[in-house]
Amino acid sequence: MYGLVRRGGSSMSLAEELLAHARFLANLDPRTTSQANIRRAISAAYYAVFHLLAAEVAAQVSPDIPAGLRERTQRALDHRQMLKVAKAFSQAGATRAKDLPDDIMLPDSVSQELASIANIFKELQEARHLADYDVLKQFNPIDADTMVQKAEKFFKDWKTEKGSSNTPVFLAAMIFGKDWNK
Amino acid sequence: MADLNFDPIIGEEVCVLGRMEFFKIINVQPSCRIAPPNLQNIAAGALGLGTVDLQILGNNTILEGVPWALLQYNDETRPVRRTIEWLKTNPDGRRYPDYIVDYEVETGNDHAGNPSIFVRFLVDPDYFYENGRASQEKIAQLNEFTDEVQQTLLSLGLNRWTYVRAGEARRELDVAS
Numbered sequence: 170m171y172g173l174v175r176r177g178g179s180s181m182s183l184a185e186e187l188l189a190h191a192r193f194l195a196n197l198d199p200r201t202t203s204q205a206n207i208r209r210a211i212s213a214a215y216y217a218v219f220h221l222l223a224a225e226v227a228a229q230v231s232p233d234i235p236a237g238l239r240e241r242t243q244r245a246l247d248h249r250q251m252l253k254v255a256k257a258f259s260q261a262g263a264t265r266a267k268d269l270p271d272d273i274m275l276p277d278s279v280s281q282e283l284a285s286i287a288n289i290f291k292e293l294q295e296a297r298h299l300a301d302y303d304v305l306k307q308f309n310p311i312d313a314d315t316m317v318q319k320a321e322k323f324f325k326d327w328k329t330e331k332g333s334s335n336t337p338v339f340l341a342a343m344i345f346g347k348d349w350n351k
Numbered sequence: 352m353a354d355l356n357f358d359p360i361i362g363e364e365v366c367v368l369g370r371m372e373f374f375k376i377i378n379v380q381p382s383c384r385i386a387p388p389n390l391q392n393i394a395a396g397a398l399g400l401g402t403v404d405l406q407i408l409g410n411n412t413i414l415e416g417v418p419w420a421l422l423q424y425n426d427e428t429r430p431v432r433r434t435i436e437w438l439k440t441n442p443d444g445r446r447y448p449d450y451i452v453d454y455e456v457e458t459g460n461d462h463a464g465n466p467s468i469f470v471r472f473l474v475d476p477d478y479f480y481e482n483g484r485a486s487q488e489k490i491a492q493l494n495e496f497t498d499e500v501q502q503t504l505l506s507l508g509l510n511r512w513t514y515v516r517a518g519e520a521r522r523e524l525d526v527a528s
Binding site: 198199200249252256259260261284285288291292294295296298299302309310311312314315318319322 | 461462463465474476479480483484485487490491493494497498501502505506512514515516517518519
């Protein structure tokens with residue numbers, strides 16, 4: 170479970186709901202689907218992975234009592250900082266994360282799964298920006314399918330990576346990394 | 352990636368350290384050493400290996416025997432294009448998918464302002480659609496391929512961020528026309 174349980178009738182987390190919504194939109198008949206559906210599928214795919222990470226970051230750095238504190242912590246996340254961290258962890262096998270302070274050591278080299286998570290986040294954030302704002306760009310159904318499947322892979326890889334020794338550094342950098350060089 | 356090299360090739364446009372003109376490579380004396388991409392302007396020439404003959408663009412003046420070390424490549428997409436061309440030879444047991452009909456490589460900034468290189472593989476949509484639906488298995492194969500390309504490009508140590516994705520070839524062309 171990632172994040173708040175919603176009150177709209179579903180027991181899924183917001184991240185899971187967004188992923189399901191992205192899949193629903195991507196599965197619409199490609200012969201009749203619209204630009205709006207494709208763009209919303211890509212956007213929902215990004216926000217699914219964003220909210221998954223946001224919930225995980227908040228769970229790591231904030232207690233859940235009093236009620237709402239952890240959810241409020243998620244609001245402190247900044248998309249660009251998260252993008253920087255994703256870039257820093259995007260190369261599988263790397264023994265240190267680029268742009269992190271020298272004294273922040275990675276316990277292990279970056280795994281295939283963490284590199285995949287980082288790259289997918291980076292790709293989806295850029296695609297989301299295009300989908301939401303670039304009205305000149307023409308999207309096609311395969312764009313939605315590839316991006317939604319990337320988000321699904323992200324969720325799968327996260328399950329594998331979540332307990333790894335690098336994950337605490339990855340998550341902490343997402344929210345605090347910009348201030349580590351003060 | 353042992354056989355991936357970034358040696359100069361005939362037809363490439365280059366600058367030469369200390370010269371103002373633009374040149375075209377008209378002859379290459381091959382190096383016996385494979386330069387890694389981050390040393391492509393240094394290694395071979397620094398060791399005295401490899402020279403090129405150049406023609407100044409716009410006239411017939413020829414410069415002979417210019418060491419590779421002095422060449423400067425203006426096209427920042429060069430290492431990416433060369434890597435993709437290398438991938439097309441199916442090296443190291445990798446497979447360059449048949450359904451990719453073309454690719455585009457562009458420089459620019461991403462939405463956050465980071466200098467980036469955008470790679471877009473244009474795919475034949477007929478390969479992906481079965482009974483009017485995209486095959487999820489084939490989409491997964493496509494994503495695996497673009498992920499592999501992404502990791503290969505990351506290993507080059509480029510200064511720009513790389514974004515690798517795919518798009519439908521035919522529909523793109525329809526839109527363009």
